[in-house]
Amino acid sequence: MAQAKVLITGGAGYIGSVLTPQLLNAGFAVTVLDSFLYGQPSLLENCWHPDFQIIRGDCRDERVLRDAIGSADIIIALAALVGAPVCDADRIAARTTNLEGIQSLLKLRSKQQWILYPCTNSGYGVGEASNYCTEESPLKPISQYARDKVEAERQVLDAGNGVSLRLATVFGVSPRMRIDLLVNDFVHRAVTDRSLVIFEGHFKRNYIHIRDVARAFQHVMARFDAMKEQPYNVGLSDANLSKLELCAEIKKLIPGFSYLEAPIGEDPDKRDYIVSNAKIEATGFQPAVSLPEGINELKKAFTILRARRYSNV
Structure with missing residues (x-):
């Protein structure tokens, strides 16, 4: 396609602040929708870029979301309250953001727009000793955060033209740093x-570096037709x-x-x-x-x- 247009909801967060410049450097036009909940200046170094646009708003506001989706070819739905503690501290905000925000996105997007969704491998809950959790393993989320993410993943995959990445516990440095991981x-x-x-x-x-998370999204974007409508574990084997x-x-x-x-x-x-991360590794992805x-x-x-x-x- 011509220069692909990417919308990243929550693009000023921990992952988005690493992913955004990577996508710009790869030649994508990137629009970020973010509420800047934590007052973070993490995207300032991208403001010079002519293909970078920013919308200050809440992903739960359908008027804002409708305008943001606009002509996007690819939507990367990072907007979320991430982690069990912050979700337990405000369960209503967690559900309206982590689940209902995705439902609004699915309602408003066109069927031609790709959705890349970051789920969490914490949906596996408590596994069995020596038995690797694969994408076929039963999901047994034990926190509200994991339950909402697992349900949102199901709806994204059922809606078509979507891919879910079940991320391991992410680590590494980001301009929007987090110490609580x-x-x-x-x-x-x-x-x-x-x-x-x-x-x-x-x-x-299981663990995965933040730069490899960004690389995993780009990997899916390059192979979307072959990978769509499936979940993939993403971690260091x-x-x-x-x-x-x-x-x-x-x-x-x-x-x-x-x-x-x-x-x-x-x-x-x-x-x-x-x-087990064998499924995404079989598509050619290896953490760096x-x-x-x-x-x-x-x-x-x-x-x-x-x-x-x-x-x-």
Whole structure:
């Protein structure tokens, strides 16, 4: 096609602030719709670009959304309250944004417009030891955040001309930084506190660097006809790690870091699973940033950043 026009809802967030310049550099025309809930200036460096447009508004406002969709060829629906804690803090805002906002988008878009949807592999909830969760595994979300994302994914795929990426726990540096994500949080504590107490350290997760998330969206855009109307897990296949294993990896690069597992107490986040990323890898996608590379990157970032404002909660 001629120069493709991309609308990113929530494009000034953690992922969007990395994805937007990548798409502009790849030759796409990009419009971002964002409410700037956190007052973030993360897209300022893109304002010089003639193919970058910005709309300040709420994805739940159908008048704003209708105008924003306009002539977009591709819609990347990043707008969301991300994470169980922030969703639990305002359940109404979470549902109206994470589910009802997607329903409005599906109602207003034309059937020819592609939708790329970021789901979460936390929808797998609690897996079975040694059994990898694949896209065929049952979804058992255990938080409102995961339940709403899983239902929104179902509706996107049922509507046609959509792809869902079930993202592993994302880590890495973004102009709209977040410290409350697991790897980011642990590295931040290693740099600033030099110590960490872990609850239920055997719980496992999968991880993916933020730049690889942006690359995964571009990968789908280049192969949309072959990949459409399906979900894909997106993570590092060599990083299905427990919290204790993650701490050991961090300690290799930050030797002064000490951690211990609490003998009593529970983690309110009960997710525990390992994930197979073989399906998207079979389409030719391979992550480019390893966990150690991301830890080193974060180590440098947290030498600069110390404020707790870089989080959602």
